Amino acid sequence: MTTTIKLSDDLINSARRFAAIYSRSTPKQIEYWSRIGKMAEENPDLSYSLIKDILLSRAEQEDKEVIAYEFG
Numbered sequence: 001m002t003t004t005i006k007l008s009d010d011l012i013n014s015a016r017r018f019a020a021i022y023s024r025s026t027p028k029q030i031e032y033w034s035r036i037g038k039m040a041e042e043n044p045d046l047s048y049s050l051i052k053d054i055l056l057s058r059a060e061q062e063d064k065e066v067i068a069y070e071f072g
Helices: 009-021 028-040 048-061
Strands: none
Touching: 009 028, 028 048
């Protein structure tokens, strides 16, 4: 679902700069920040680094790039 929202010029400009660095579109950069912020609010004990690792592991799992660990 697409919804039009009004965002500050400062946020848009900042998102545009970060998006260029990480090869994302500006809207995708804002979505990424939104997901990080939502996870941080729901889990205040998690560090930013751990949240990023969780998102990366979820993406790897969705892409079937996960190898089962075998003990022994």
